[in-house]
Amino acid sequence: MAKNRTIPTLVPRRTRRPKGAEKWFDALIVAGTDDVRKANPLLGSEHRPRPPLRRRFLPQTARQTALIGEVISVLNEMRADLGLDAVVINPQRFRILPAKVYRRAGRNRESRGFTAKGWTYLNATYCRDEVDLLGILTHEIVHLMSFSVLVLWPRLHGERFTGFFDGFRTFGYRQGDFAAPLWAFNEAITEIIADELRARLVAKGVVRGRNARRLRNWWRTTYIAYLIGFLRLSLGNSAEEVSVAFRTFAIDYFRGTRKFVPILRRLGLLEGLLDLDPIEEDIIAFVTEQAHRLNL
Ligand SMILES: [Zn+2]
Numbered sequence: 001m002a003k004n005r006t007i008p009t010l011v012p013r014r015t016r017r018p019k020g021a022e023k024w025f026d027a028l029i030v031a032g033t034d035d036v037r038k039a040n041p042l043l044g045s046e047h048r049p050r051p052p053l054r055r056r057f058l059p060q061t062a063r064q065t066a067l068i069g070e071v072i073s074v075l076n077e078m079r080a081d082l083g084l085d086a087v088v089i090n091p092q093r094f095r096i097l098p099a100k101v102y103r104r105a106g107r108n109r110e111s112r113g114f115t116a117k118g119w120t121y122l123n124a125t126y127c128r129d130e131v132d133l134l135g136i137l138t139h140e141i142v143h144l145m146s147f148s149v150l151v152l153w154p155r156l157h158g159e160r161f162t163g164f165f166d167g168f169r170t171f172g173y174r175q176g177d178f179a180a181p182l183w184a185f186n187e188a189i190t191e192i193i194a195d196e197l198r199a200r201l202v203a204k205g206v207v208r209g210r211n212a213r214r215l216r217n218w219w220r221t222t223y224i225a226y227l228i229g230f231l232r233l234s235l236g237n238s239a240e241e242v243s244v245a246f247r248t249f250a251i252d253y254f255r256g257t258r259k260f261v262p263i264l265r266r267l268g269l270l271e272g273l274l275d276l277d278p279i280e281e282d283i284i285a286f287v288t289e290q291a292h293r294l295n296l
Contacts, residue, residue, distance in 0.1 A: 057095040058124055065091050067130065067206070071137045074200040075145070078193075082251055093118070093144070094137065099125045112136045115143035131211050134201060135218035138194040142253075143167065146190075149256030167253045168260075188231055193250055 060068070068091040076086040102111075102123045112126040113136040120140040126132045146167030169186035195216070202212045235245035249260040 056101040057097055060091065060094070060096060063130075064096070064127060064133065067133060068094050068137060070201060070204070070206045071134065071141055071197065074197050074204065075141055077200060078196060078250075079254070082247060082254070084251070084254055087145070087148070089141070089144070094120045094122060094140075096122045096124050096127050099123055113140045115140045115147065118144065118147050120144055130207065131214045131218065134198065134207065134215055138197040138201070139190060141197070142190045142193045145254055149254065166256070168249075189249055189253055192231065192246070193253065196246070196250075 072089050072091070075089075079086060102121065102125075111123060112132070113120060113122045115121070120143070122133075122136055122140070126136060146169070150166050167186050168189050198215050198218065201207060202215060207215050235242045245260075248263070251257070252260045
């Protein structure tokens with residue numbers, strides 16, 4: 001199968017518009033299939049944005065809506081710096097679910113938020129504390145953005161696509177370089193971009209003092225924290241080099257391109273990433289220390 005070739009871009013026919021949807025979700029861009037005609041009807045069933053669990057959410061408080069607005073605003077500031085258009089996101093795309101309902105959606109007690117088909121669901125338990133809420137929002141809004149560029153694998157099999165990716169996440173593709181372990185890679189990239197959003201929130205004074213420090217250290221899991229450190233150290237030796245690399249992968253992530261992955265491969269870093277051993281506490285400490293040293 002040809003990889004990285006120029007592929008047609010499909011903007012699907014406008015379907016019935018979900019209530020409260022924004023223009024950019026209607027114009028969901030799908031690239032990567034070699035049969036646009038076949039892909040179009042499939043989008044309706046598999047990938048059309050729709051709000052499951054729509055009835056069981058809690059109303060947002062005015063403060064929660066305001067914080068969601070701040071996150072959308074820093075996202076657009078970052079997009080502008082990357083040369084990307086601003087996006088309109090309705091704050092009601094972030095559904096706060098009571099813990100019980102959230103768990104029924106197949107998530108465990110510790111899970112704080114997830115994004116599916118263009119909607120983000122937040123576990124109400126973690127929405128009371130502002131730092132937790134901002135930590136989750138900054139992460140999930142990056143996933144939400146990746147959904148706006150859905151890349152389907154060129155091969156179609158019967159009625160289904162054989163695989164797809166959004167951001168750097170890959171599903172269903174068994175051959176080649178982009179198999180399941182890239183879940184962690186995707187999460188790390190998501191979290192690096194999220195951390196940039198957190199830095200901007202702090203710079204704007206949305207959170208201050210101790211809460212600002214808590215937000216900058218808001219890691220999801222030690223494994224992801226390690227991957228982030230690994231990527232950052234791999235990207236360059238100075239804050240400037242890291243910032244150039246950041247631009248490349250953030251743009252890739254938001255546009256569905258994938259220049260960054262071959263770069264990692266050429267540098268021999270992709271294999272390293274996929275071969276990571278279980279995490280040792282001292283490795284995490286080392287990586288965190290290096291990241292701080294580089295002022296990242
Ligand atoms: Zn995630």
